Amino acid sequence: MKKRVFVDAHVFDGEFQGTWTYIKEIYSILIIKRPDIIFYLAANDIENLQKIFGKAPNVKYIKYKFKSSTLRLGFELPFILLYNKIDLAHFQYITPFIKVCKFMITTHDVLFYDFRSEFSKFYILQKSFFYKISAKLSNYILTVSNYSKNRIEHYFPFTSGKIIITPNAVNQDVFYLSDKEISRDFIKSKYGISKYILYVSRIEPRKKHDLLLKSFIDLKLFKENYSLVFIGKESIKNEILDNILVDNPNLKNYFYFESIEQKDLREFINGAELFVYPSLAEGFGIPPLEAAIMKTPVLCSSKTAMSDFYFFNENLFDPDKINEFQDKLINRLKNNNIDDLNDIYKQIKTFYSWDESAENINKILNTI
Incomplete structure (x- = not known):
């Protein structure tokens, strides 16, 4: 039986940001590289996802019913993961509140700790709580740079030795040499x-x-x-x-x-x-x-x-x-x-x- 990997792709519902590129580039490669795995990609706008990732026999798209992150993380996602018998679920920054399979999380940075004056007190309290809980719930923790790895380990000592670096890169189909x-x-x-x-x-x-x-x-x-x-x-x-x-x-x-x-x-x-x-x-x-x-x-x-x-x-x-x-x-x-x-x-x-x-x-x- 093929393994099943879930990817939370709700970031594609919003404006362009670095996380958008990170998910697109990595999973465009893995979908081709691993035909033995079924990838479940989820967002509110799955038509947009299909334009980005295309059609493949090992890709399935799931449409979220809720746009609220609280409802999605607290209720909808645990149900989706259970119903589809997911083996591993990959999230950016924050995982669902209930763990029903293996979790993998990418924490791109924890800048709000080192640069507190740049963020509101509510933002810092909210992010620090959810980032810490999510890291504890995750079987695998990823980040994008040595700097971020060191800062995550500093603020969350329990992650020491567990973080894997998956560095960002340049999309050379877009940024290439020309006159x-x-x-x-x-x-x-x-x-x-x-x-x-x-x-x-x-x-x-x-x-x-x-x-x-x-x-x-x-x-x-x-x-x-x-x-x-x-x-x-x-x-x-x-x-x-x-x-x-x-x-x-x-x-x-x-x-x-x-x-x-x-x-x-x-x-x-x-x-x-x-x-x-x-x-x-x-x-x-x-x-x-x-x-x-x-x-x-x-x-x-x-x-x-x-x-x-x-x-x-x-x-x-x-x-x-x-x-x-x-x-x-x-x-x-x-x-x-x-x-x-x-x-x-x-x-x-x-x-x-x-x-x-x-x-x-x-x-x-x-x-x-």
């Missing part, structure tokens, strides 16, 4: 923007958009015909960023897009003079890797999970040190070594592969 001048011509023709510095991320205080905008203004980069482009939805208001914009109502060469089509995003990244990632806190931090795999010059924060990106060498910086950042920003704009870009490209291709992450989970599947 940069073609991308620049496309962006100039469609958006009227040229010679630009780019930052792609949700807007939150910890993402430090204000550092980059302030530096852009302080260094008067607009006078050198540089533009600054932010792409990403505002998740949490950044009052410092807002105040900078209020104080500079006639700021030239600044552009903000809440969202754009993925094909246009690819062109933006490929055509950028420089991709900057000044975030203070990330469980992984995939955007700078997406830029680097396209051989776009990158300047990246060295904080939290990004400290693993040693291959950026002198192009790592501490976002708490504005003078250091501004010096490196000027230097990176003036000096983009082709050999350096090639070396970074090779290292990312070697060390960040969805095949490797899928294989780590495949080893778990062999034990159920």
Whole structure:
């Protein structure tokens, strides 16, 4: 009898986020690799899931009846797992409250512990309770970086020695090498923007958009015909960023897009003079890797999970040190070594592969 693996895919019902890519890339590989296992994928919008994962003899789709996470975790999921005789169920962050089969959980980060000022007290209490209970209920605990592994073990000592790293990677079907001048011509023709510095991320205080905008203004980069482009939805208001914009109502060469089509995003990244990632806190931090795999010059924060990106060498910086950042920003704009870009490209291709992450989970599947 074939083993049965359940994947909670309700994240595909909402807006795009990193977890979306994580599940899609890993299970697209495992569905092909393991025809001996039946995969049950569940969400409210299963038509959307079918577009993403397609049809296969070893894939079944389950439509959730409830959109409420409380009702889904407390009542609906235990019933689904029992009814379908599931052997292993994979969840992101939080498991059902009742355990009826083996659980596997991916805890991408516990940033709310280390950066308490960035989150509400209710958020911290809620997440810390459910994350801890879910980790205790799980037979297998996954995370995406060495940094996250160390922080999870610090706050949940009972997980020590039990965590398996399944690193994020770059989707090279989307982010691939191509002619940069073609991308620049496309962006100039469609958006009227040229010679630009780019930052792609949700807007939150910890993402430090204000550092980059302030530096852009302080260094008067607009006078050198540089533009600054932010792409990403505002998740949490950044009052410092807002105040900078209020104080500079006639700021030239600044552009903000809440969202754009993925094909246009690819062109933006490929055509950028420089991709900057000044975030203070990330469980992984995939955007700078997406830029680097396209051989776009990158300047990246060295904080939290990004400290693993040693291959950026002198192009790592501490976002708490504005003078250091501004010096490196000027230097990176003036000096983009082709050999350096090639070396970074090779290292990312070697060390960040969805095949490797899928294989780590495949080893778990062999034990159920």
